[in-house]
Amino acid sequence: MIKKITSLGITTLLSIMLMSAHSFAGKVLLKVPVWFPTTLPALGTSPAWVAKNINAIGGDLSMKTYEPKKLVPPKEMLEAVSKGQVNAGYTTPGYNTGKLGDKGAIFSAVPFGPDAPEFLAWVYYGNGRTLWQKTYDDAGFNVQSIPCGIIAPETSGWFSKPIKKASDLKGLRMRFFGLGARVMEKLGVSTSQLPGGEIVPALQKGAIDATEFSMPAIDKRLGINKILKYNYFPGWHQPATLFDLIVNKDTWNDEMTEGQRTIVELACKAVMTDGLAMGESMQFDAMKANAEAGTENMYWSDEMLQTYSDKWDEVVAEAIEKDSGFKVIWDDLQAFRSNYKIWNEWAYLPRPGTKRK
Structure with a gap:
């Protein structure tokens, strides 16, 4: 009887230890350098909005933004995320045409191109997002791209x-x-x-x-x-400008759970609405x-x-x-x-x- 109780106790203790270890291993902090100061409405506030709302959920996923040049220089962000020097970043492909080619800029803004509703329709329900990710992959970058912000038309000069x-x-x-x-x-x-x-x-x-x-x-x-x-x-x-959150693929695929990835996806979809509405309102x-x-x-x-x-x-x-x-x-x-x-x-x-x- 004592042997059975002892065995049960050890089993329970091991289960608790394994659960604790799994819980600890599942904690992920996305450290996100941003391209624009977070004081700039819509353009810069979007990644801060995403971080605020992810952190409000609690749990084992959190996100912290870093102002331009505080963690890595903006122009070095893509390579830094790809190499795992930082695990995420907030940018737009149009700033990385030197690395992605001019085709990358299509996923930022297209002259005489789609406005926000049409652009989002192509990205989410056409082939836009698949081609967006393929552009990073074909250029050899180890990043997962999540569309994560959109703004209204800009002035042209x-x-x-x-x-x-x-x-x-x-x-x-x-x-x-x-x-x-x-x-x-x-x-x-x-x-x-x-x-x-x-x-x-x-x-x-x-x-x-x-x-x-x-x-x-x-x-x-x-x-x-x-x-x-x-x-x-x-x-x-x-006519509309898109942005993306890029996450190191090793972090995205191996360190993050499906639930954590879903939270990021949903937060980024939600900020599309916030950024567009804010831009239109002011x-x-x-x-x-x-x-x-x-x-x-x-x-x-x-x-x-x-x-x-x-x-x-x-x-x-x-x-x-x-x-x-x-x-x-x-x-x-x-x-x-x-x-x-x-x-x-x-x-x-x-x-x-x-x-x-």
């Missing part, structure tokens, strides 16, 4: 004088993001992809003449409106304040928009010729868009306020 014709752009030095930069280069603009915090100092020093960065509320937060007077719309280069106040302070909001002429569109077609043709991978992604997106167009043409009223004389 701040200038010191009105831009009435394409020749007015020639010779300008301009901060410009992603695939839209390729369009501007075709029009004689020298582009650079400066981080947000370096834009105003570069303008003050005369290192650049013009810039685009984000939505009016974010641009105002940086102080761009205090230096450049003419703010151009619409955001032809970024631009009009910033635009009114800018206008009162002297900003002139400008809308590109039909001729200029057609010029940008024509040059974009040239950029796409050249990218397809250069990289077969770009063609695979582009063809898939275009096939989805041609079908979506059927729904779009029949389902929606013209967006209020966008018709201009």
Whole structure:
């Protein structure tokens, strides 16, 4: 009897020890360097929102964000996550075209491309997410990409004088993001992809003449409106912009449970709503304040928009010729868009306020 009790006690103790060891082994802290300061609304607040809500759940998964340059420099983030130097990061593929090729930027923003609903439809229910992950895999990066944020259209440039014709752009030095930069280069603009915090100092020093960065509320937060007077719309280069949380694949596959991965997936899907809603909610106040302070909001002429569109077609043709991978992604997106167009043409009223004389 004593032997049986002793055996039962040892078995119970071993079970408790194994359960404790499993519980301990299952604790995961995602240390997430971010590309943008978390003070920037929608653009920077999204990863902080994800961390806050994951941590509020409690349990064995937590997340901590690190401001730009605090853990790793933003430009080194992708490689650092891939090598396991940090186990996660918050970025957008358009900042990594040097490593992924121009095709990577398709998963950030597409000039004259899909707006937020159409973009998300392709990513989640078309082939977008599969192709997004494949782009990282084919480039040799050991990361799992989770779509994790989206913002509304951006403005397409701040200038010191009105831009009435394409020749007015020639010779300008301009901060410009992603695939839209390729369009501007075709029009004689020298582009650079400066981080947000370096834009105003570069303008003050005369290192650049013009810039685009984000939505009016974010641009105002940086102080761009205090230096450049003419703010151009619409955001032809970024009708919507996507972001992703990248996690080291060894962490994702081997250290995290299915439940932990599900929490991350759900938090990232939820922040799509928060970031988009926040961005849409705050631009009009910033635009009114800018206008009162002297900003002139400008809308590109039909001729200029057609010029940008024509040059974009040239950029796409050249990218397809250069990289077969770009063609695979582009063809898939275009096939989805041609079908979506059927729904779009029949389902929606013209967006209020966008018709201009």
